Amino acid sequence: MSQPMGYVPPQSFGEDGHMQGFDFTEKSIRRGFIRKVYSILMCQLLITMGFIALFLFHEPTKRWVAQNNYLLWVAIAVLFACIIAMACCPDIRRTAPTNFIFLFVFTLAQSFMLGVVTSIYSVSEVMMAVGITAGVCLALTLFAFQTKWDFTMMGGALVAASMILLLFGLIAIFLPRNNILTLVYASAGALLFSLYLVYDTQLMMGGKHKYSLSPEEYIFAALNLYLDIVNIFLFILTIIGASK
Numbered sequence: 001m002s003q004p005m006g007y008v009p010p011q012s013f014g015e016d017g018h019m020q021g022f023d024f025t026e027k028s029i030r031r032g033f034i035r036k037v038y039s040i041l042m043c044q045l046l047i048t049m050g051f052i053a054l055f056l057f058h059e060p061t062k063r064w065v066a067q068n069n070y071l072l073w074v075a076i077a078v079l080f081a082c083i084i085a086m087a088c089c090p091d092i093r094r095t096a097p098t099n100f101i102f103l104f105v106f107t108l109a110q111s112f113m114l115g116v117v118t119s120i121y122s123v124s125e126v127m128m129a130v131g132i133t134a135g136v137c138l139a140l141t142l143f144a145f146q147t148k149w150d151f152t153m154m155g156g157a158l159v160a161a162s163m164i165l166l167l168f169g170l171i172a173i174f175l176p177r178n179n180i181l182t183l184v185y186a187s188a189g190a191l192l193f194s195l196y197l198v199y200d201t202q203l204m205m206g207g208k209h210k211y212s213l214s215p216e217e218y219i220f221a222a223l224n225l226y227l228d229i230v231n232i233f234l235f236i237l238t239i240i241g242a243s244k
Contacts, residue, residue, distance in 0.1 A: 030205070033215040037204055040103070040222035045229070048111040049130075055115035056126060062119050072116055075109040082106035086223065099219040106223070110230065117234065121241055129237040136236075137229050140194055144201035151199045158199060161192050182242040190235035197228040 054061050065071060082102050086093040093099045118126045144151070165188055172181055203213050204221045213221050 029215055033218060033221075034204060036218045037221045037225070040218065041225050041229075044103075044107045044222065044226045047107050048114055048230070051111035051115040052118050052126065052130075055119040056123055065116060065119075072113065075112045075116075078105060078109040079113065082109065086220070093219045093223075094216050103219050103223065107226070110226075114230065114234075118237070121237060125240050125244070126237065129233055129240055132236050133229065133233040136194065136232060137197060140197050141201055144198040145205065147198075150202065151195070152202050154195065154199055158192070158196055161195075165189055165192055179242045183239060186235045186238035186242065190232055190239065193228050193231040193235065197225065197232065200224040200228055 055065070082105055086099075086102055086106075091098075092102055121129075165185075168185060168188070172185055175181065200221070204225070
């Protein structure tokens, strides 16, 4: 996850976009920003659920994608291209309608990939994962809004934990398949992205937290939350699959 952008006059942004002790001066600005972020996030999740349902319940779609597996690699390439563009070029994610176009293309690519992944699981497993993910994310969001603990200072620790998890995953590829190892990896991943969800939610909230996002970063905020939820879902689905 990138470090947050502070809401200050444009000429005052640091190179890293970091701003300490920032607060929204107008509650209406903060509320409008949060509403916009969650509206975008809801649209992303609806698109994703549509793709998952299509791959789960429509057999011709499953067969067509299986016969044209190059589409998965195209989706992966589009996904990384969009992420790199939005991460490296702030103007892309801040300027409408370019930011919405990139986010829409990214969401389509991610949703297609999720559809392919979920198609190898049973309907009951996917629905269970969706339900658990919804409950966990709702509880974590309420916690992030209510708690007095400031998670926005955990950015460095979360990045370090992500690197450790990535290294663990790479090592696990070369080890014999083991359900216990899979459960440990998926559980650690679900916990990590649960912390990321609290972290990104508090970045969006602003207020008394040490770091916060600028109101013009609504696309960036929605993208962060969406990726957190997607990863929580995937790790929970992996746990369910490995425990069967």
